[in-house]
Amino acid sequence: MRSRFTQWSKLLIVFGITSLGCTGDVLDGPRGAEGGDDGGSAGVLGASQLRRLARREYDNTLRDLLGEHEALSHRFPVEDSPHGYDNHVSARSVPPLLAERYLIVAEELAARVVPRVEALAGCDGARDESCVERLIRGFGQRAYRRPLDEEEIERLFAVYRDGASRRGFDGGVELVLRTMLASPNFLYRVERGEPDDAAPSGRRPTSFEMASRLSYLLWATMPDEALFAAAEADALRSPEEIRAQVTRMLADPRAKEMARQFAAQWLSLDRITRIQRSEEQFPAFSPELVPLLRREAELFIEEAFWRAPDGIRALYRGRTTFRNAALAAFYGSPGPSGEDFEVVTMEENRAGLLTLAGVLAGFSHPSQTSPTLRGEFVRDHLLCTKLPPPPPDVNNNLPPPSTGTTTRERLEVHASTPTCNVCHRLVDPIGLSLENFDAIGLYREDEDGSPIDATGEVVDSDIEGPYVGAVELAERLSESAQALDCVARQWFRFSFGRREATEDLPLIESLVAELNGNESDTANLLTAIATSDEFHGLSTRPEVP
């Protein structure tokens, strides 16, 4: 029986590993212009002036434009996420499959909408060219999120007349609707801007483009009537005007939904949804718990974002969570008695996001905990430090759990092998401090008979120094300036659709300054984004004639 160590050393020798270090620079360095897509242009919302709607934005926009409630975007391929979120400014090209899908979906939608087109266009009952006029100018303005120019209007009229020649009014408007819903002006957020002598680049977004920036920032959808009206009046420029809109928009449920999507992507909540456990090994666990664990995480995060008295710090150390009867029984604590989720205070030995059973289980292996995965979650998601993958020629399987050894002992090889330790020292000690929580997130004092040592360290950070256990880790994280900085960076990436560049650091700093430790943290941060120069700027790149 070959021992694990012999296997690894054999591989190391065979491939002559060179020292692959983790860089000494712990903070996630801003990505410069190397990628071509990101950064390079200061004061830019996104380096691209053409942003394809993400699937979730597409669904929301259709819902608000047509009143359609059936989500259709699952028919489209999933987005790549170069910056960690689904809304990168330079999302890839539209391949034939997607182009066709847009067209087919537009056909379906148009056919469904035709019967109620008069209501949609605000016609007075006559199904004639005056109604078509309203459809193209009025509805078209909502669909393209800006007034149409004469060339566009004439083109759409031509489409109407062609369709009407075969199938009358219905046929004509159906083709007009199809064209609009598959139009690049609908599918992309197009920003052409307008001249502005006062701006460093000589250009600024148009007022309608500002309306879309706000609505997609806070609601992930098209502007509403109030925003369109403000755009018409060019009343989306001054900080006062913007603040008024932001306050109004944050009170709308769509803002919470946007934040929910942000959190789900930032904190990889999908890992909770994919939890799978063997019934024999974990009799306390059942698949029915999975959506409940996810819901607890969502509600916990929402509390920290919008209501906790200590603001975003509650994410790391908050004890207010949400459970229903089934979850309470799983946790083994007193709790609510029904199916509905209610406010619950966590047990003494838990505090913060990292002690939610869903998160602990989501960042474990199917049959054992994974201090490395849990530590990486903290390092990468909460402290924004990117770690390189393991060297490609290393067998990185954990030995199976066996009686008499703890996870800490089995992970010892990371610490004792220099090429492993150079990176693993950044993650393992964090995860090991969470070892009191097993692979389904339940508390334990020992592991197969051996007592658990929950000492931990977050080395190379502003919260260095040993500590013991999850609750102390929660306190440390809530005191970390790096963690707050990371919150700001993540919101930046999600809001601007790209990674931060060197030029963005002053804005990031100002966002951190908004996280004052009260229930308005998130609202203040989003307001700061919406009133920033960057948010109101447009690319310096010249147009090609």
Added chain:
Amino acid sequence: MRRPRPAMSRRAFLRAGTGAVLALPLLTSVRGARASALPKRLVVFMCSTGTIPDRLFPVPAGMPTARFTAQPEEYFTSGASFLDTEDYQISPILEPLLPYKEKLLVLEGLDNCTGFNGHGAYGSLLTGAHFIGPEESPTPPNESFDQLVARHVGPETPFPSLQLGVVVSIGYSPDHDYCSWFGPNQPAPAENDPRVIFDKLFGELSLSDDERERIRLDRRSVLDAMTAELASLERKLPTEDRLKVQQHLESIRQVETRLIGVGAPGRYCMPHPRPEYDFWVDTAWGPTWNDEEIPNMLRGQMDNIATAFACDLTRVVTLQFGEEGFGLPHWWVGVNDYRHHLSHDDDSNPESVDKITRISRWYAQELGYLIDKLASIPEDDGTVLDNTAIVWMHGITKGNSHASDNHPTLIAGGLGGALRTGRYVRFPTDRDGNRHKLNDLWVTLAQDFGVEIDRFGEDRYNLGPLTVLRT
């Protein structure tokens, strides 16, 4: 999440099987007036997340078959000699393909050009090159081999190529998600829903000529307006964004042919019954595919391929079963483990080795279904299978070591007589220690399709075509 399921019900098998059997005898190959020479076709059936090579590679006749049952080797020794034999003992994984042995070429000794690259090696399989570009959005520097062939033979058919999938889920990283690439930064995503492909290929067969004409004119009108809008946009945007618009325009042009139509399909072309099971199920987080129908989805896609070939609607298809590193529990072969985690179990765990073997064996069995379908469509003196090459691989060689060397590669079909099948061929290390990369296989096959190239992908990974595979 799912509870463990019993083995696929007999009723479900019948549903999948009967439909196919009824449709098949009526199909003969239709090539239409467009084609000149005998058509050749390519299918790449890409599975993922590794296999157990020792259970897949055959053993020459007369040699001991210990590798079929012993603990698998962790790594592969180089320096094995060249082998070319028709006389071999079928392995546990290939056993369902025994009836087709004389149509198969089992290849050993071909490496993915990347060498060890974890699951990220997947994207390099058909592109023969390392990925380049920013870490956040890597891309191969060239198109994939199937798209190279599609550019060459594609113009003769309504669809230059098709990318079919089963439970392919993307969004992790391009080098794990896509094996087919139109070009740099242009991945070719797979369509998971067989009904969508069905409708795309055959949707209008039941319409009257008038209806079909009306649809054509309607679509023409919309497409013209869209193209005008895109062109207008292109003029007004900076350079980088123009590229995006141009790509969108190009995609429209490609689908235009299909949407507007190149004429009615041959009247002998009759599609199989349209799959009517529930593909989507609703969950709290939106619709997701219906686990229970996965085996039917694969057969549905294979039915689509067979009929598409018979009706000469395309000649190049990639069929992706999951993305590299996927988690799918293969419940219908009694494996409820998360696939990726299973792949990391040690070779010393006989249960895990057996589970992975069962999964690959099921892939082989399903490959047999496709082979069967193509073999039962007559074409000239032979069958569609005789004029096709189906290439079957797993995304990486072995899951737990993330190996990308010594890919078990199987070709089924004679490619119009270009390939001499019925053999197990093992490529050696040559005198200078070089091993053949898959690039050499792609060059060989591309040449057999009439593409005039002598290298593919990155230059340094080309040793020369594998002429030994030919007749």
